[in-house]
Amino acid sequence: MEGSQNGGVEGRGISMMTKKATKHRLLGVVFVLLIGLGMSGTGALADPLPSWNDGPAKQAVMEFVRMVTDKSSSQYVPPQQRIATFDNDGTLWCEQPMYFQGLFAFDRVKALAPKHPEWKERQPFKALLENDLKALSASGEKGAMEILMTTHAGMTTGEFEKIVKDWLATAKHPRFKRPFTDLVYQPMLELLAYLRENGFKTYIVSGGGVEFMRPWTEKIYGIPPEQVVGSSIKLKFEMRDGKPVLMRLPEIDFIDDGPGKPVGIQKFIGRRPLAAFGNSDGDHQMLQWAAAGEGRRLMLLVRHTDADREWAYDRQSPIGRLDKALDEAQRRGWTVVDMKKDWKKIFPFE
Amino acid sequence: MEGSQNGGVEGRGISMMTKKATKHRLLGVVFVLLIGLGMSGTGALADPLPSWNDGPAKQAVMEFVRMVTDKSSSQYVPPQQRIATFDNDGTLWCEQPMYFQGLFAFDRVKALAPKHPEWKERQPFKALLENDLKALSASGEKGAMEILMTTHAGMTTGEFEKIVKDWLATAKHPRFKRPFTDLVYQPMLELLAYLRENGFKTYIVSGGGVEFMRPWTEKIYGIPPEQVVGSSIKLKFEMRDGKPVLMRLPEIDFIDDGPGKPVGIQKFIGRRPLAAFGNSDGDHQMLQWAAAGEGRRLMLLVRHTDADREWAYDRQSPIGRLDKALDEAQRRGWTVVDMKKDWKKIFPFE
Numbered sequence: 001m002e003g004s005q006n007g008g009v010e011g012r013g014i015s016m017m018t019k020k021a022t023k024h025r026l027l028g029v030v031f032v033l034l035i036g037l038g039m040s041g042t043g044a045l046a047d048p049l050p051s052w053n054d055g056p057a058k059q060a061v062m063e064f065v066r067m068v069t070d071k072s073s074s075q076y077v078p079p080q081q082r083i084a085t086f087d088n089d090g091t092l093w094c095e096q097p098m099y100f101q102g103l104f105a106f107d108r109v110k111a112l113a114p115k116h117p118e119w120k121e122r123q124p125f126k127a128l129l130e131n132d133l134k135a136l137s138a139s140g141e142k143g144a145m146e147i148l149m150t151t152h153a154g155m156t157t158g159e160f161e162k163i164v165k166d167w168l169a170t171a172k173h174p175r176f177k178r179p180f181t182d183l184v185y186q187p188m189l190e191l192l193a194y195l196r197e198n199g200f201k202t203y204i205v206s207g208g209g210v211e212f213m214r215p216w217t218e219k220i221y222g223i224p225p226e227q228v229v230g231s232s233i234k235l236k237f238e239m240r241d242g243k244p245v246l247m248r249l250p251e252i253d254f255i256d257d258g259p260g261k262p263v264g265i266q267k268f269i270g271r272r273p274l275a276a277f278g279n280s281d282g283d284h285q286m287l288q289w290a291a292a293g294e295g296r297r298l299m300l301l302v303r304h305t306d307a308d309r310e311w312a313y314d315r316q317s318p319i320g321r322l323d324k325a326l327d328e329a330q331r332r333g334w335t336v337v338d339m340k341k342d343w344k345k346i347f348p349f350e
Numbered sequence: 351m352e353g354s355q356n357g358g359v360e361g362r363g364i365s366m367m368t369k370k371a372t373k374h375r376l377l378g379v380v381f382v383l384l385i386g387l388g389m390s391g392t393g394a395l396a397d398p399l400p401s402w403n404d405g406p407a408k409q410a411v412m413e414f415v416r417m418v419t420d421k422s423s424s425q426y427v428p429p430q431q432r433i434a435t436f437d438n439d440g441t442l443w444c445e446q447p448m449y450f451q452g453l454f455a456f457d458r459v460k461a462l463a464p465k466h467p468e469w470k471e472r473q474p475f476k477a478l479l480e481n482d483l484k485a486l487s488a489s490g491e492k493g494a495m496e497i498l499m500t501t502h503a504g505m506t507t508g509e510f511e512k513i514v515k516d517w518l519a520t521a522k523h524p525r526f527k528r529p530f531t532d533l534v535y536q537p538m539l540e541l542l543a544y545l546r547e548n549g550f551k552t553y554i555v556s557g558g559g560v561e562f563m564r565p566w567t568e569k570i571y572g573i574p575p576e577q578v579v580g581s582s583i584k585l586k587f588e589m590r591d592g593k594p595v596l597m598r599l600p601e602i603d604f605i606d607d608g609p610g611k612p613v614g615i616q617k618f619i620g621r622r623p624l625a626a627f628g629n630s631d632g633d634h635q636m637l638q639w640a641a642a643g644e645g646r647r648l649m650l651l652v653r654h655t656d657a658d659r660e661w662a663y664d665r666q667s668p669i670g671r672l673d674k675a676l677d678e679a680q681r682r683g684w685t686v687v688d689m690k691k692d693w694k695k696i697f698p699f700e
């Protein structure tokens with residue numbers, strides 16, 4: 001799960017080791033390298049995408065990588081331009097029965113409720129605490145925003161990071177009874193690693209909150225905080241007891257979804273992705289933006305077709321609806337993964 | 351000017367080469383590595399900061415790097431946490447007689463004037479076209495904003511990039527009669543490269559416009575677009591003749607200056623810098639934010655003290671004022687570079 005980052009560290013390691021190199025150390029280094037080469041030489045013969053069935057999706061991915069990394073190909077792209085952007089919810093991990101960040105917010109309201117006795121009589125909190133989904137739904141966008149800001153704002157960035165980490169360490173998914181970070185797609189972990197091995201810089205570009213993702217994406221996906229783009233609320237720098245803090249304000253800063261995704265890509269990365277991966281209409285414009293660049297591109301949609309192992313939903317789903325983007329994918333020949341057919345394995349724990 | 355980026359590419363190169371490794375190729379690779387090792391072994395004996403005079407500033411930088419990269423040191427920091435943030439105007443390149451982006455805006459108004467005959471009678475354009483600095487100054491923030499939006503908004507991101515590149519290719523600095531990208535500080539180029547050699551990821555965190563910097567920072571500083579944080583105007587995704595574009599809107603999105611710098615760092619990088627470099631009170635909070643992290647840190651201010659080779663200004667200057675940050679630097683022992691004393695050479699062309 002590391003790939004190019006790892007390559008970078010190794011590269012630096014070599015350069016640092018050599019600084020004080022004596023002949024003796026040099027021989028040692030060469031020996032270590034020989035072992036390393038031998039090992040990766042053997043490993044490299046293995047399939048880089050073992051959880052993918054042979055089929056058009058796997059072929060499209062591998063053919064794309066081959067063409068843009070082959071220096072003799074007319075479609076060759078230098079490494080620094082190999083930017084790959086991945087949606088998160090429904091593309092790298094599950095998004096049912098609702099976005100995990102929503103479940104986090106609900107748990108937070110319940111955890112905070114003892115300090116807010118007034119919530120027993122106040123919507124949308126009353127509905128949430130009573131598990132009254134109908135009343136909760138009736139509170140609409142205003143209710144959702146109130147829950148969001150109550151649970152995500154009013155603390156420092158450091159405090160929020162700790163809250164997220166603590167929740168992930170204990171909370172369990174209602175269907176799978178496992179930590180949420182177990183519910184990542186094994187084939188996509190392999191794809192991330194495979195792209196990094198081939199010089200790609202992998203980014204998350206998600207409608208989810210950026211600070212909800214950053215505490216765990218490096219460990220789970222091998223994607224460091226600085227390569228996570230997401231939605232955000234405003235921050236304010238202030239001094240608290242003589243120490244600077246960043247306070248999270250109850251005000252939307254940026255919505256990284258739909259047409260916001262190409263905007264987020266430009267704001268945070270400043271390069272057009274060579275490859276873009278999504279699963280819903282919220283990723284449609286990101287794929288259009290990637291597709292409109294020059295030269296060879298890869299646009300891929302994950303289609304949820306496996307109700308037994310995961311879920312099956314697309315055009316009618318309120319969460320992760322895949323409709324217009326699917327039409328365009330079919331019209332323009334973008335790659336569509338059929339989870340049931342294309343993936344041997346869904347989760348790492350299977 | 352590449353360093354760790356380069357290390358990364360090399361690391362990947364090794365891993366890719368080995369994929370189809372035969373015994374013959376393997377020997378070739380080892381041979382290449384031996385040469386590489388020998389060369390960098392020799393090179394490492396050279397001073398990494400040759401344009402810096404020996405003195406407390408150079409010593410502080412080198413001692414900091416030694417301590418955070420030495421695995422046996424209690425102050426060791428793993429490479430992925432080695433984030434270094436640099437202000438741009440006045441820290442990496444000049445900012446006199448005014449911010450270069452301001453000179454760009456003035457040139458743009460003059461270039462666009464033939465299509466806007468009404469500007470001859472309308473402020474602030476009239477003042478600018480007549481070089482009437484007093485009237486221009488009297489137009490205040492409203493006038494400045496109008497000039498900014500007229501010259502920076504209303505086109506696509508791609509069109510703006512071209513405008514910036516074309517300007518840089520032809521415009522000359524009024525005092526030095528050279529392209530603006532020549533007016534970068536040689537000692538800071540060496541510092542950027544030295545930090546990258548030591549596993550740091552180098553970022554720009556500037557009050558300047560992010561899209562004004564990205565077209566040239568990779569070539570000039572070795573800092574890729576995705577490592578440039580700056581001020582921005584809003585963007586809007588739209589379809590134009592069936593092709594997606596990002597339009598630049600005449601509306602401020604984010605001001606990356608003063609207390610905005612720690613906010614920008616958190617938004618775009620999501621990690622606290624281990625080292626921060628600035629030259630003015632606009633960098634004060636960035637240095638405070640870096641200083642408040644745990645463990646060893648480096649906070650450095652470039653003080654403009656050389657009127658002969660560059661400029662001399664600090665507490666009274668309307669551009670790049672260095673006053674409160676200088677007080678705190680002196681109080682807390684942050685590193686202050688005296689350009690006249692500490693730098694053998696200011697510009698690469700000297």
